[in-house]
Amino acid sequence: MDIERRSGCPINLTMEVLGDRWSLIVIRDIMFGNRRHFRELLNRSEEGIASNILAARLKRLVSLGLITRLDDPTHSQKAIYSLTEPAIQLVPMIATIGAWGRRHLPVSEDLSIRAELLEKGGPVLWEDFMNDLRNMHIADPIGGANGSVTSPVLTDLTNAFLDVRAKMKRRE
Amino acid sequence: MDIERRSGCPINLTMEVLGDRWSLIVIRDIMFGNRRHFRELLNRSEEGIASNILAARLKRLVSLGLITRLDDPTHSQKAIYSLTEPAIQLVPMIATIGAWGRRHLPVSEDLSIRAELLEKGGPVLWEDFMNDLRNMHIADPIGGANGSVTSPVLTDLTNAFLDVRAKMKRRE
DNA sequence: CCACCTAATTGCAATTTGCAACTAGTTGCG
DNA sequence: CGCAACTAGTTGCAAATTGCAATTAGGTGG
Numbered sequence: 001m002d003i004e005r006r007s008g009c010p011i012n013l014t015m016e017v018l019g020d021r022w023s024l025i026v027i028r029d030i031m032f033g034n035r036r037h038f039r040e041l042l043n044r045s046e047e048g049i050a051s052n053i054l055a056a057r058l059k060r061l062v063s064l065g066l067i068t069r070l071d072d073p074t075h076s077q078k079a080i081y082s083l084t085e086p087a088i089q090l091v092p093m094i095a096t097i098g099a100w101g102r103r104h105l106p107v108s109e110d111l112s113i114r115a116e117l118l119e120k121g122g123p124v125l126w127e128d129f130m131n132d133l134r135n136m137h138i139a140d141p142i143g144g145a146n147g148s149v150t151s152p153v154l155t156d157l158t159n160a161f162l163d164v165r166a167k168m169k170r171r172e
Numbered sequence: 173m174d175i176e177r178r179s180g181c182p183i184n185l186t187m188e189v190l191g192d193r194w195s196l197i198v199i200r201d202i203m204f205g206n207r208r209h210f211r212e213l214l215n216r217s218e219e220g221i222a223s224n225i226l227a228a229r230l231k232r233l234v235s236l237g238l239i240t241r242l243d244d245p246t247h248s249q250k251a252i253y254s255l256t257e258p259a260i261q262l263v264p265m266i267a268t269i270g271a272w273g274r275r276h277l278p279v280s281e282d283l284s285i286r287a288e289l290l291e292k293g294g295p296v297l298w299e300d301f302m303n304d305l306r307n308m309h310i311a312d313p314i315g316g317a318n319g320s321v322t323s324p325v326l327t328d329l330t331n332a333f334l335d336v337r338a339k340m341k342r343r344e
Numbered sequence: 345c346c347a348c349c350t351a352a353t354t355g356c357a358a359t360t361t362g363c364a365a366c367t368a369g370t371t372g373c374g
Numbered sequence: 375c376g377c378a379a380c381t382a383g384t385t386g387c388a389a390a391t392t393g394c395a396a397t398t399a400g401g402t403g404g
Contacts, residue, residue, distance in 0.1 A: 003277075010271075093268045
């Protein structure tokens, strides 16, 4: 698969790659939710992606070099989706997007705590996170998928999210 | 107009607002090209936007509060489109998007020089640019549109772009 | 007064999206 | 073995969106 290349502008080309309603959502779930299998991405999606759309986006992202597809040794039909280096380098962009959305759009408290921490952590935290992601997606994608390789940064973000969600539940 | 609100995640909401092929392109042209009228946006577009798409996007961006539409006093049919504060705060996001695109996609030399300077300038330059944009779009949108209020940062970016483009022409 | 400029709108074909059902095969458990 | 549940998708179809070309309705300037 190839992009259209309406112009050589970096903004335009990035929008041609990621400028649809689902591509960045899929990358976000792989990156922050560590969803590494089709079913995880499908069933645990906040936004309720349809299976055909998910399949099409995964295929497209693989062909664009943003994710890789690897056979899961524990199940001959299972595939492990992992981020590539270009996708990992989206961390600063995703952090900036999250910071803008949190400030200007009607976000919910639980789903925006990670964006808040990511913004507060700044480039130093982003670099740590990117190094964690390299370990879980490039150095050892199988270990990253089955939980034997973890990310300290992601653990902190996830715990903060679960804390806020629990707090919200108690308030109900 | 309202967004769909599939979920309260900041990434998702931002993609619901800007996650299509044209919205950010239009904002980019207003912001970096200072295209403030319909015809300028239509005819001087690198990517060749169609008039119906441009009209629909302008209407949508106005209703989402990212741009304003003001009657041009020099021509009763002309409208001046200006950025609002939320759109001006997209500068860091656009800079980060441009930096990623420049690094990972087949950009052209002329159209990526601004992204390079914006990345090199960092948050300090972004703040200067945002203050310039406030002068040209919020404090005095008419002056900003007719050229009597200008932006030093934008002048530098534009000159660098024209230099590179001239250099490329000479090499042909 | 007429050509050109202004911001769109309209008609229509092609593409994309979204939903629901379905496929084809694998695995775990009794 | 036998069967339910799980795996990654595919298929069919209606609805919405996009993109192109032509057109509209009025305004301006010589």
